[in-house]
Amino acid sequence: xxxxxxxERLRAATIAExxxxxRRRLVDHGPAAISLRAIAREMGMTAPALYxxxxxxxxxxxxxxxxxxxxxxxxxxxxxxxxxxxxxRARLYAVTRAFREWAITHRPExxxxxxxxxxxxxxxxxxxxxxxxxxxxxxxxxDVFARLFVELWQRRPFPVPSREExxxxxxxxxxxxxxxxxxxxxxxxxxxxxxxxxxxxGMVALEVxxxxxxxxxxxxxxxxxxxxxxxxxxxxDPPATIR
Amino acid sequence: xxxxxxxERLRAATIAExxxxxRRRLVDHGPAAISLRAIAREMGMTAPALYxxxxxxxxxxxxxxxxxxxxxxxxxxxxxxxxxxxxxRARLYAVTRAFREWAITHRPExxxxxxxxxxxxxxxxxxxxxxxxxxxxxxxxxDVFARLFVELWQRRPFPVPSREExxxxxxxxxxxxxxxxxxxxxxxxxxxxxxxxxxxxGMVALEVxxxxxxxxxxxxxxxxxxxxxxxxxxxxDPPATIR
DNA sequence: ATCCATAGTTAACGCCTGTAACTTAAGTAA
DNA sequence: TTACTTAAGTTACAGGCGTTAACTATGGAT
Numbered sequence: 001x002x003x004x005x006x007x008e009r010l011r012a013a014t015i016a017e018x019x020x021x022x023r024r025r026l027v028d029h030g031p032a033a034i035s036l037r038a039i040a041r042e043m044g045m046t047a048p049a050l051y052x053x054x055x056x057x058x059x060x061x062x063x064x065x066x067x068x069x070x071x072x073x074x075x076x077x078x079x080x081x082x083x084x085x086x087x088x089r090a091r092l093y094a095v096t097r098a099f100r101e102w103a104i105t106h107r108p109e110x111x112x113x114x115x116x117x118x119x120x121x122x123x124x125x126x127x128x129x130x131x132x133x134x135x136x137x138x139x140x141x142x143d144v145f146a147r148l149f150v151e152l153w154q155r156r157p158f159p160v161p162s163r164e165e166x167x168x169x170x171x172x173x174x175x176x177x178x179x180x181x182x183x184x185x186x187x188x189x190x191x192x193x194x195x196x197x198x199x200x201x202g203m204v205a206l207e208v209x210x211x212x213x214x215x216x217x218x219x220x221x222x223x224x225x226x227x228x229x230x231x232x233x234x235x236x237d238p239p240a241t242i243r
Numbered sequence: 244x245x246x247x248x249x250x251e252r253l254r255a256a257t258i259a260e261x262x263x264x265x266r267r268r269l270v271d272h273g274p275a276a277i278s279l280r281a282i283a284r285e286m287g288m289t290a291p292a293l294y295x296x297x298x299x300x301x302x303x304x305x306x307x308x309x310x311x312x313x314x315x316x317x318x319x320x321x322x323x324x325x326x327x328x329x330x331x332r333a334r335l336y337a338v339t340r341a342f343r344e345w346a347i348t349h350r351p352e353x354x355x356x357x358x359x360x361x362x363x364x365x366x367x368x369x370x371x372x373x374x375x376x377x378x379x380x381x382x383x384x385x386d387v388f389a390r391l392f393v394e395l396w397q398r399r400p401f402p403v404p405s406r407e408e409x410x411x412x413x414x415x416x417x418x419x420x421x422x423x424x425x426x427x428x429x430x431x432x433x434x435x436x437x438x439x440x441x442x443x444x445g446m447v448a449l450e451v452x453x454x455x456x457x458x459x460x461x462x463x464x465x466x467x468x469x470x471x472x473x474x475x476x477x478x479x480d481p482p483a484t485i486r
Numbered sequence: 487a488t489c490c491a492t493a494g495t496t497a498a499c500g501c502c503t504g505t506a507a508c509t510t511a512a513g514t515a516a
Numbered sequence: 517t518t519a520c521t522t523a524a525g526t527t528a529c530a531g532g533c534g535t536t537a538a539c540t541a542t543g544g545a546t
Contacts, residue, residue: 006544035534126493143414170464173465177458190458191468203441215433219409226438236470250512252504262490278501278503279502279503290504291504291505296524
């Protein structure tokens with residue numbers, strides 16, 4: 001646990017600068033512009049030097065994705081913590097809106113994270129290694145939603161499907177997930193959680209990918225309407241303030 | 244309207260073969276493997292020859308996307324037409340399931356269509372030209388859903404939010420969309436349509452992109468549960484057979 | 487003062503898109 | 517049939533890419 005040496009500090013700074021340059025290229029020139037040569041050029045270096053810091057372009061992108069997920073999670077947590085601790089309703093709204101806000105103000109980054117858009121990520125839809133940093137970061141942002149959801153359930157339980165109402169195949173999987181995570185939520189609430197996540201993701205992804213522009217050009221009112229419907233489903237209105 | 248000349252036939256066949264090779268590379272080796280040289284190699288040609296048929300790689304990919312959308316639409320229409328004409332419930336179920344079925348049996352293609360994953364598509368989230376073939380094809384598959392939805396509404400109207408219940412900003416946009424398309428649906432039903440589309444898309448996209456594997460490994464039961472909930476929302480159960 | 491790991495370099499291989507200039511073959515008109 | 521035109525293909529090349537190998541300079545530790 002000694003203080004980092006001068007070498008280590010310089011190295012960390014260089015790594016940060018590389019990822020910064022990569023992100024700048026992503027934002028300014030699209031995902032295809034993330035290239036070692038271009039990054040090195042921006043930094044006044046040559047491309048092979050970057051191999052001292054990352055074993056490959058793909059590894060660099062993977063770390064960048066993890067950083068972006070962390071940043072998104074941070075902004076969601078900040079929005080949550082700006083609301084009083086007892087006001088779960090306000091906190092859920094805040095986190096939900098922060099998710100969309102980050103997505104639409106960071107479209108290239110969101111696309112990189114959620115739609116495997118980079119050639120260097122190789123053939124999509126191959127099983128990922130859960131020990132990879134981007135997968136770990138992936139669980140973090142999910143937990144922000146999950147923890148609030150659990151809190152809401154414990155303080156103001158809402159109606160959820162009974163075990164009998166869930167199809168057996170789904171019930172078994174959700175039970176397994178329940179054991180795996182040790183969540184206090186009943187299985188039916190897990191289903192509701194996933195269902196809400198599907199709608200939130202669908203809404204934001206469709207907006208970012210531009211697949212709602214055939215009908216709407218300003219998506220926010222539709223988003224707010226959907227969030228309000230989600231809130232009603234969770235019996236979140238009227239305000240669920242406690243204490 | 245004369246019969247196509249020999250030249251024209253050969254040319255069309257070559258174009259088809261190029262797109263076929265491009266798709267084979269997409270499926271077998273991922274989106275990054277769609278390169279003019281690789282395609283030309285597979286066809287026993289040289290890369291510059293392909294410029295006789297497409298002005299650029301990007302144009303080729305755009306046409307491929309349009310073809311894939313058409314194929315997806317065809318399979319949805321086939322599933323629809325396999326059900327009796329009067330049984331709207333069965334037809335809606337069939338189209339919905341066909342959408343998912345095509346997506347999960349054609350994951351690379353679905354990803355290419357719905358998540359801008361290709362470098363050659365350039366910077367994502369720039370406004371597309373609606374005259375582009377892929378945008379035209381995009382409206383076709385939406386119409387499959389839309390027409391059934393209208394038919395259902397006309398024969399078995401379901402509850403929809405009143406104009407007063409919709410936030411003004413959303414109402415105005417939906418009214419404009421209503422005029423633009425001349426649909427017989429009331430504005431509230433348009434909202435329900437979009438809302439259903441969001442949930443269906445969210446479910447399928449999350450499955451294809453692998454963002455549900457943190458909880459589930461077999462997604463079909465969850466999909467069926469969500470579809471059942473959508474059906475209930477449309478008062479689709481019990482069976483809405485007519486005639 | 488010496489040694490060595492680290493961070494950088496240049497050179498090269500084999501991909502890639504895209505353009506220019508050239509050849510060949512087919513279709514068309516005199 | 518011959519001559520002209522055009523389409524479809526070729527090679528050559530410019531410039532960008534990831535990655536490896538071999539080499540150099542330099543800062544820190546012994």
